[in-house]
Amino acid sequence: MINQHPSSEMLEHFVDGALPASLTAAVSIHTDMCPQCQLYVEQVTAEQAQQCFDHNQSNTDVQDPEFAAIFEAITFDDRLHEPVESPQLQVTLKHLTFELPRALSAMKIHKWRHLGKLSRAAIDLDEGRLHTHLLYIHPDSNLPRHSHKGFEMTLLLQGQFSDGINNYHVGDFIMLDSHHQHQPTTLSGCLCMTVVSDQLQFSQGWSKLLNPIGQYLY
């Protein structure tokens, strides 16, 4: 049962296309599994669509001379296109094979690196100070207690873990900021997607895009 959800602000930014790809992927995976967030996303999409495509709104550039050429270019080819479906992406870690969610299927995933009972594979999205990983915590182990300088988003993809505060299940979207300290423990082993930032993030680079999120993360 999913208990941890993205905030409604985050879902709105998701619909708007304003989140970085890493967080967009995490929200996408979560909403695929969570009917409640899915419904909210659909409602927000309908509202934003209505705002963009208000039929009462006057069209100042209807007469754009380039539109005729665009219309011709589009309708020149008469065929209907078939749906495109991405192939399922699998990753293997020693004897384990994981099928990854669709949202990650075009992403470049680096080799696993191992540190004790923790294995980590970077997902290469080139997002500056946002770092995205697949994280596998091996069965019957825990991570050292840690806190976060910026924020840490964890999306549980497989298995379960607990952190002394809650038990988490597949689909849980867990957002922690610098005020949190936690010590994840797992009996069964678990696979997560994580997106971690550091403090400098909101003053540089992504700031323009992330400031609305920063406001409620901090």
Place this chain on the structure above:
Amino acid sequence: MKAIIEQLSQDNCLKRSATVTKLQIDSGIPPLENWLSDVALLRDKQAFSGLFNFFAPKISGVARQKLNNDSQAKDIVQQTLTQVWHKAHLYDADKGAVTSWVYRIMRNAIFDTLRKSRHHSEQNLSQDLWPIDNVADQPLDFADHLEVRHLGGLIKQLPQPQKQAVEAVYYQQLTQQQLAEQLNVPLGTIKSRLRLALLRLKQQIGEQHD
């Protein structure tokens, strides 16, 4: 058989354009869904120009605001409406209004364009992040929308690939995957043939009730 379908289509167009004019005078609301189904079934450029004239200036405005670049904004108009033209038959009214569907296509195009210019990334991720193409797997809801006693005759009038798909999946109880394997075509092709068939059947049942 082709002649019958063409005749049906023509009658339908005439009837519809009369309705459209009245609707537009009454409320000012453009008949986006009708236009889209005419684009899907008839490759009707007139109907597409209705959609184009409605959406192009608005998409251009939104894209210019987000990208701050006129020529990229034109690209977004072209990318978005190209998909509307080629994928009209994949629109599913059960999943939301036409405006929501076009919004998703536009948002995805803008997202990929922004990523390209900010991260020099050539990957198009949007289709995986917000899939638009994934046609529902569950059986199309014939029972809800269509009256079974009319079906036999109408199915015979479908274009061959659509007729074959409907007969295999609904009468011979093949799964869509099995049929795709038998015909050696991608699963998406079967889904899209079934969607087109349903769209056409719905339209024809609608006419019989008019």
